[in-house]
Amino acid sequence: MAAVSTDTCGPAELSVRERVPPLLTDLYQFTMAYAYWRTGRHREPAVFELFFRDNPFGGGFSVFAGLHDCQLFLRSFRFTDRVSDMEEAGFTAYSAVSHQGAICDVEFLRSVLPPATDPAFFQFLRGLDCSGVTLRSVPEGTVVFARVPLMEVAGPLAVVQLLETSLLCLVNFASLVCSNAARFRLAAGPRRKLLEMGLRRAQGPDGGLTASRYSYIGGFDLTSNVQAGFLYGIPVAGTMAHSYVTSFTSLEEVWPQTLAVAGGNPDPVDVISLTKGWLTRVCELLSAAPGKIREGELAAFLSYAIAYPENFLPVIDSYSVACSGLLNFCAVALVLCELGYQPVGVRLDSGDLCRQSVDVRRVFRLCSEHFSVAAFHSLVIVGTNNISEQSMMELNKKENEIDTVGVGTHLVTCTKQPSLGCVYKVTSLIQLY
Amino acid sequence: MAAVSTDTCGPAELSVRERVPPLLTDLYQFTMAYAYWRTGRHREPAVFELFFRDNPFGGGFSVFAGLHDCQLFLRSFRFTDRVSDMEEAGFTAYSAVSHQGAICDVEFLRSVLPPATDPAFFQFLRGLDCSGVTLRSVPEGTVVFARVPLMEVAGPLAVVQLLETSLLCLVNFASLVCSNAARFRLAAGPRRKLLEMGLRRAQGPDGGLTASRYSYIGGFDLTSNVQAGFLYGIPVAGTMAHSYVTSFTSLEEVWPQTLAVAGGNPDPVDVISLTKGWLTRVCELLSAAPGKIREGELAAFLSYAIAYPENFLPVIDSYSVACSGLLNFCAVALVLCELGYQPVGVRLDSGDLCRQSVDVRRVFRLCSEHFSVAAFHSLVIVGTNNISEQSMMELNKKENEIDTVGVGTHLVTCTKQPSLGCVYKVTSLIQLY
Structure with missing residues (x-):
């Protein structure tokens, strides 16, 4: 595993910050983070490993993907606090406004966590970022095997716990569809061109973009998805229906x-x-x-x-x-x-x-x-x-x-096995007291 | 079918405008639109129907969903033209900037369509919107059957053709996961509470949000996805792992x-x-x-x-x-x-x-x-x-x-049949000449 470099991200990648705000996680990450905080264990150094237990599609390998999105997610991990913060941040729909009107992340959390939650916890959340978190990972696109850690996330217990669902969400499908694409590439042989054309059958707009992006990393040559070409530079193709x-x-x-x-x-x-x-x-x-x-x-x-x-x-x-x-x-x-x-x-x-x-x-x-x-x-x-x-x-x-094969539904929905099932498990906790 | 109302959209729904720009479609929609335009047929009145051929999961029904997103998509359908347009529009990653730097939709299209494309076509695209398009639809959440039109889209041939992939993308997975949720609800009976908890296994961040949203419409009571609660007002739940x-x-x-x-x-x-x-x-x-x-x-x-x-x-x-x-x-x-x-x-x-x-x-x-x-x-x-x-x-x-059942992978990935397969077929073309 190599430590991840900290090169600045390009403008296209801003999208990850908008799509993966810190609220895009399971509620129990917050209730657990609070319980750690309440016990005074939130800063305890913790190490979690992200891995899967079985290769998908009954196969012998997977291709790891999603790392870059994880890096962007970690770099931008911060709760919006007041409306002014959100306006400064560009006032985008995902991070700033909800069905409840213009309230911030932390205020929304306060409304869904139990009333007994100590107000000081929200103050703690306001100051959180991932500056204390270290991500070690195999490089994106690496052929990987079951039960071998793909990523190791170390940092304060409460923060590293809060990252679980988002990291799994960013790695699971990206690696699954990348592995699926690699299997199609192996089946097609090196000579034949492969065109991904699954946008209409994917899990909504961004599911489609994710599928296009990671199919390309997995070995496809072309996509029908124009926006994927625009955002990620994937060659686009298509003529008539x-x-x-x-x-x-x-x-x-x-x-x-x-x-x-x-x-x-x-x-x-x-x-x-x-x-x-x-x-x-x-x-x-x-x-x-x-x-x-x-x-x-x-x-x-x-x-x-x-x-x-x-x-x-x-x-x-x-x-x-x-x-x-x-x-x-x-x-x-x-x-x-x-x-x-x-x-x-x-x-x-x-x-x-x-x-x-x-x-x-x-x-x-x-x-x-x-x-x-x-x-x-x-x-x-x-x-x-x-x-x-x-x-x-x-x-x-x-x-x-x-000469060229176009693949849609079976590629982007990974019909044979539509989920990878990566897990995120604590491997060490240094007991400080 | 009822004609769709034109009530204004709430702030949370702005997200659809950012996630579904007009470039989020298959390239062949543009090559066909150009060929129609070249032949002078682009304003010919056309009617397309959106329907599916077989109910998913070997079942006898589906639940139609995605209409609201389609409405938002149609209302905001407009190509960005110059960088200034994009800055006015809030300079978001999806619609404004790409791996190529800050270029607009139309300029990107010019770079991927064949060099023979008449420059006047891009002028035509600059002026396009969906003001001439009529959407008739069954209401969101309706129980629907195979081969019965869910939506009817009428308008100028080139525009209605350009909408195909995006509308399919917005309806296909939304209806599939909503139908899947409805089947879980039927299987669970009316008394038991159902919790959706699939974020980590969905097709990336937005695939997860879409799954949470439409599982709720399909009959789930709760979600573990905090952001889905924030954006869509779905009750959130979760305690400890x-x-x-x-x-x-x-x-x-x-x-x-x-x-x-x-x-x-x-x-x-x-x-x-x-x-x-x-x-x-x-x-x-x-x-x-x-x-x-x-x-x-x-x-x-x-x-x-x-x-x-x-x-x-x-x-x-x-x-x-x-x-x-x-x-x-x-x-x-x-x-x-x-x-x-x-x-x-x-x-x-x-x-x-x-x-x-x-x-x-x-x-x-x-x-x-x-x-x-x-x-x-x-x-x-x-x-x-x-x-x-x-x-x-x-x-x-x-x-x-x-008393309460939590469902993840099988719900959000629709394991039994991970795609619905709606199609969008022309039903009438009035030949003007």
Whole structure:
């Protein structure tokens, strides 16, 4: 274990101070702190260790995370006292005002602790901070094992007791989702890209941010969560959903209907007729029935390609991959290639991802050879259908051509075991008297 | 469905504005919004419905929650533009500053959207709000069923699309944990009190707050989470953990060693000798071996009782309930009764809660009769050992004397099914051209 450095924290990290005020803990920490204080034991030097008893997911390891948030929490640990304090501190919702109106932490505590509580205890709380607390810890991101201490927190008994719930809250889920992400990374292998996309299924807004952040530390490459990109610098990714595809019904909705040649003549080229021509050739090449092709899907793809000619990666299974989506993709992608752009690839979001990816890749190769378009060699196939660690492992056993995997629910909710269960146990108390 | 009222929000609710900025969404909402905008369809009137496909936990119902947060989110939906805007807005971490330094939402979006994005789109985003959006919804707390719309969001296509992930994030977990709490309430029956105590196992700090808030709406009576009490007015509860008990080794550590008679003579009474006397009588009554009693536990109980004579509810299974904890409790509680105080009860946190609660109640009745203390009739028994919905139902089948049940992990992580899976689907698009 290394002692933690005390480098100053960046502005993004202020958020932890607002989300983890000293009241974000279990009431019994305060009743116990009071009882220690009353007995005169509150300054007694105490050491607590934070560890878990079993590796999650039936596995052989975990990845420790949450340390940085713990450091920020300890540095900012201080009870707000009067309204003026809170105004000075920026008057934020979490630390300053409650359903009861503008009262401070200490006053709120006074209202929930038993009436017998000695008023001098609140004076004691007003002066508390973590200046007497030492945190020793394994580094964030370390592979760790059960029953080995992750953090050692030493300091005055009452203070170190008060920190328990908050530290557990900051380490438990962060380490759990980081370990889960690491297992997905192991299952996916080092080559495949992994995209975290679980915001909508996480435990509310901040649960989602926490999941995005620690999935990235655990080995994911990308997140769909824009705010996570903003706050933590995680690369963000995403293109289109089925709703976009199904909101189009005909090629008449495409606008503008032109696109300029890449880096060339700025005169716009009519792409509607170009696309129809390429679609006919693709259908001929693949012996496909033009009658099964959905024009609305073609319109959606074309419209998106005109908006983002260098970022064309549509979801191709809104109707049928083989009878409509793939053909429409190839037609629009061939238009882009003709005009000098590089299409990016496709997303599959339903059905047998492995089989479909193999079929899709075969068609890409066929188009590449038949129409002599080198760009079709480097098209990317993204798979995103309810992926679990198990289904990720099965991907490796089957023939498939999936380059990037998107994972949502099973990653951010840690379905297989949704809690880590770290505990915080006293290891030594030096009896002073 | 009723249209949502527009009453002003209280100060505590400001937190939602900070936690759910418009960037807390999936990137593809922006790429789609841009593609709609490019095609001139962004103002097209659109209606999306939010619903889930299957009731969670294999059950027949859910409880809808999260509406109030959605309203606050819609009211505050606005992109920050310049640094000055952010300073006016209070310069909070989530909406104002990122790992890249002080840049605004729109500038960050410009950095992650493809370079081909028309600069006029960012001008469009700068002017966006939800003034053109109508939210119709079932009331918060309504019992709801699968495939029935919970919310209907109508407005300009691009705006309503941008709201998708955030609304799902606000409804999915809130409704899931509220439904889970309602199932615990049904399993517990109407009489038993339910305490939520999952903060340490939730998805980080705000995941924990969300869980506390919506467990209360779903039918819990109390929370251990002090900040949830502060922000949402939920009654908070909690007394002592095993660490408090085990931190004592002998009666010499008890201080002060006196307690005044309730409402009577302020002269303090020596409670050490009183306690020893009562312990001897309790051991005799129950034919217990005094040699098995842990003096540290007795010291912890006594010390806590002196601090909180009207709130004495210790955890009695740090060593052995039958051979030590229960006897120590009775001795200290009898001291309190003798001095005119009403002890509250005991907490059981391990082993067979049902059997232990029956044994404990039997001893309470015996003491009550033998020592003629009426107070022992109304003692409360709290059970808190890894309770699940299943184990709660089993409680009802067995003979037991548990008055209050504390639930943590299984409640806040919704172990049986940790995600609800609400979706947000377009139901009508009025084609304008």
